[in-house]
Amino acid sequence: MTLRDYLPVLVFFAIGLVVGGALLGASFLFRRKRRNKIKELPYESGILATGAVRQRFSIDFYLTAMLFIVFDIELAFFYPLAVVLKSVGVAAVVELTLFVVVLGAGLAYVWRKGALEWR
Numbered sequence: 001m002t003l004r005d006y007l008p009v010l011v012f013f014a015i016g017l018v019v020g021g022a023l024l025g026a027s028f029l030f031r032r033k034r035r036n037k038i039k040e041l042p043y044e045s046g047i048l049a050t051g052a053v054r055q056r057f058s059i060d061f062y063l064t065a066m067l068f069i070v071f072d073i074e075l076a077f078f079y080p081l082a083v084v085l086k087s088v089g090v091a092a093v094v095e096l097t098l099f100v101v102v103l104g105a106g107l108a109y110v111w112r113k114g115a116l117e118w119r
Contacts, residue, residue: 063115074103 077099085092110116 060118067110067115071103071107074099 078096081088081092081096
């Protein structure tokens with residue numbers, strides 16, 4: 001492979017940068033520059049803030065999110081194994097079973113400790 005083989009990719013990348021830069025520049029040049037108090041208010045999902053913006057959340061929200069991410073990412077390892085399952089054979093099935101057992105033990109531990117309970 002030579003550099004000539006990558007020329008279409010480089011041209012496509014350069015055109016993308018030029019078009020993206022031109023659109024950003026045009027939006028900067030042609031925007032409306034009128035500012036007022038209403039436009040400066042914080043806006044989230046169509047609802048104006050009525051109370052304190054900073055409020056404390058329970059640790060349960062964060063703990064549940066972390067557990068979801070851990071178990072969700074671990075389940076993503078099933079897909080590559082499913083693709084090569086026939087070519088790898090019995091060893092892959094044994095390792096998959098061991099992986100599911102460890103994953104189940106982790107879930108049982110978290111459940112027993114009460115990390116999935118809302119207080």
